[in-house]
Amino acid sequence: MLGIAPVLAVKSLLKRTGLTMNNMDLVELHETFAAATVACIRELDVDDDKLNVNGGAIAIGHPPAATGARIVTNLTHELRRRGLKRALTAGSIAGGQSIAMIIEAV
Helix, strand or coil: CCCCHHHHHHHHHHHHHCCCHHHCCEEEECCCCHHHHHHHHHHHCCCHHHECCCCCHHHHCCCCCCHHHHHHHHHHHHHHHHCCCEEEEEEEECCCEEEEEEEECC
């Protein structure tokens, strides 16, 4: 479950908010493992043009204890820079857990 747990977190979050993946302008998935990330992308039907627009953990790196901050900062800057409204991020946490978050520019 470790690699695909973000799927469950994202689906739960979207259900609670009444939003869909089509409502997201940007998506950042934390790439714990390449194969797991591909599975998440397929299951969530993420648009390639919206996904990890500056590269993900495989390209940029995974700074221990700072990945979440890097992702949120990156998405916040990209929303502003591109004049977009909403971004979604999700990632696995040790032990098969996951987290998902929507960031909205106001």
